[in-house]
Amino acid sequence: MAGQVQRQTGVALWRQIADRIRQAISAGAYDETGMVPPETVLALQFGVNRHTVRSAIAALAQEGIVRAVQGRGTLIERKERxxxxxxxxxxxxxxxxxxxxxxxxxxxxxxxxxxxxxxxxxxxxxxxxxxxxxxxxxxxxxxxxxxxxxxxxxxxxxxxxxxxxxxxxxxxxxxxxxxxxxxxxxxxxxxxxxxxxxxxxxxxxxxxxxxxxxxxxxxxxxxxxxxxxxxxxxxxxxxxxxx
Amino acid sequence: MAGQVQRQTGVALWRQIADRIRQAISAGAYDETGMVPPETVLALQFGVNRHTVRSAIAALAQEGIVRAVQGRGTLIERKERxxxxxxxxxxxxxxxxxxxxxxxxxxxxxxxxxxxxxxxxxxxxxxxxxxxxxxxxxxxxxxxxxxxxxxxxxxxxxxxxxxxxxxxxxxxxxxxxxxxxxxxxxxxxxxxxxxxxxxxxxxxxxxxxxxxxxxxxxxxxxxxxxxxxxxxxxxxxxxxxxx
DNA sequence: TTTAAATGTCTATTGATATAGACAACTATA
DNA sequence: TATAGTTGTCTATATCAATAGACATTTAAA
CATH class of the missing domain: 3.40.1410.10 (Chorismate lyase-like)
Incomplete structure (x- = not known):
């Protein structure tokens, strides 16, 4: 994964991050847990604020790819290609x-x-x-x-x-x-x-x-x-x- | 061309417009004149402000695809695929x-x-x-x-x-x-x-x-x-x- | 029943994006 | 040499994107 996000490119950070996570999911990066890493971890990983990660996850949830559950984490709903x-x-x-x-x-x-x-x-x-x-x-x-x-x-x-x-x-x-x-x-x-x-x-x-x-x-x-x-x-x- | 741009999607309007124009160029849409339409025309076409179109064209110029010449227009430099x-x-x-x-x-x-x-x-x-x-x-x-x-x-x-x-x-x-x-x-x-x-x-x-x-x-x-x-x-x- | 770990919500602030209008500068042509 | 048509620059303002911090709520496990 890794590979930092880019700023001032006309593509919002939350969208870049959503794209990366979607890709990582479909590549099977989180298969062991069946969950996306915690927001705080992702924020650190991408070098952005936790709220920015939350926007990305909200977009993925909208697409039906993940489902965030308070207290548990963010579950992967679909990963097929x-x-x-x-x-x-x-x-x-x-x-x-x-x-x-x-x-x-x-x-x-x-x-x-x-x-x-x-x-x-x-x-x-x-x-x-x-x-x-x-x-x-x-x-x-x-x-x-x-x-x-x-x-x-x-x-x-x-x-x-x-x-x-x-x-x-x-x-x-x-x-x-x-x-x-x-x-x-x-x-x-x-x-x-x-x-x-x-x-x-x-x-x-x-x-x-x-x-x-x-x-x-x-x-x-x-x-x-x-x-x-x-x-x-x-x-x-x-x-x-x-x- | 046509097809309006979308707002609040995490992709800046200027970037969407740049992508459209790049595509139109490579599809040969402006072959007759060898130029991109005037900024005011594009602004009307996409339903955005002229300054937004200018941002898009600046990005394409940065890529070396077009070259804007004051008083004349925006010339197409490259269109191959x-x-x-x-x-x-x-x-x-x-x-x-x-x-x-x-x-x-x-x-x-x-x-x-x-x-x-x-x-x-x-x-x-x-x-x-x-x-x-x-x-x-x-x-x-x-x-x-x-x-x-x-x-x-x-x-x-x-x-x-x-x-x-x-x-x-x-x-x-x-x-x-x-x-x-x-x-x-x-x-x-x-x-x-x-x-x-x-x-x-x-x-x-x-x-x-x-x-x-x-x-x-x-x-x-x-x-x-x-x-x-x-x-x-x-x-x-x-x-x-x-x- | 605590507690740690996770997501959810709220407020405030800053910077990037987009709009609006006015006018300058340049080019080609009538 | 005007003039229409074009790109370039400037100021101002509103909205979206991103950061920052504090705290609430939920879950699972100790």
Missing amino acids: LNFPITRRTRFTSGIGEQAREMRALLLSHSEEKADADVARGLKIRPGEPVIRMETVRKADGRPVSCATAWFPAARFGGMPDAYKRTESITRAFAELGLSDYVRSTTEITAIHADEADTIALELAPGAILLITKAVNTDLEGVPVQYAISRFAADRVQFTIEN | LNFPITRRTRFTSGIGEQAREMRALLLSHSEEKADADVARGLKIRPGEPVIRMETVRKADGRPVSCATAWFPAARFGGMPDAYKRTESITRAFAELGLSDYVRSTTEITAIHADEADTIALELAPGAILLITKAVNTDLEGVPVQYAISRFAADRVQFTIEN
Whole structure:
């Protein structure tokens, strides 16, 4: 842990400390006790006032990561980080496997629109051709994990929103629409700060980090069937690439 | 762009705005003029005072991304984002290709130590076995891109630090030590906030984002030869995975 | 039942962040 | 050479973030 906090950076000390503690928890640093060290210890460790540590812990409690109990200490409530393997056969829902008891995928909105340059490049179609656009949120055990915007060629997958709403799965929706199998062609990964909309949708602390993937899925002939930009809560997930 | 800024989040408005503008620049939003919009326009856009925008621009100028010229406007100095393909044949230096004129790899420090649990798992050796540890920084055209901590089995690659210092390349250093080829086995990607040490080493704005990769390279027989944890400046890079 | 150790609450003070307005200085152009 | 449009500087004020200290309240263990 250690590593001092920085002052006058535009990021409040309590937020920096909250980020550090969240990280330490998910790295298993406090597994022995199942508790965060006492406020006075943390204050000494980070070289700040106890009240500043309290602000940090209050933020983590707000996120549901810890629960402070007067007289006992601050208990760790949640420490998981979901792992997403990125392979040729990347699947969102089944990829989670036993890491969560329940995965839900919710369709927030959908529309038919004309492909812009970015989408057209991903789907290998001409700009202006009709595409289905879907905005989705995926949750693991009720906890939001990612927001995604996905585009499908309208000619082939006009029924996508309906099928997705019913099946809550891209894989199953594709199957209903006659595509029994598909593969991940390319994935592009970046990281940015969450904006307001994603902060709300993902129930994040403001200023949180998003891992962004831009992915293209194709059918077995290599024809693109889906282009998706997904925004993952960085402190809840990791990606693994097996080569 | 748009998307309002958030108040009372522990992240100062000027920092949020700086992050947005940096992102917009790298997305090419201001390519037509090569300039950031006037302060008054940005202030209106973000719904903040002009002075707040000025703080944001001052931070970006500090990073060398923009340069404000009295009477003219705020010129964009730099907007590149390096792309790192992650494949079975991932190479750092040659992977950059023509994206930068000059790549340099600097060895900050090295030591021989005993493998801890994490390193032992990566290198598939027993905890406690001797490993060479190297701390490195890699720069593209003089701009720091990543910090890395790398471990090698000491028995086989004792000469690694020397060879790396001379060749400034893992690939060439391996070659000098008799390993003509190697492949990327696994890569794990996460994102966190930069701590103080990395902020300094990577010349980052405090509160910046790091993309973290944990990677295992093996020889052609599948025996691990390197385990590395790299920390990339998230606003300077992206990863692509081709399947 | 004490006591130590932990979190919870309150008051006060200082420094950083943000707003507001006015005006100076510089640049490019009509 | 004006003038519009831009960045630079200054003062003042309000709010948030951080420190400091004192003491209350709760829990678990001696």
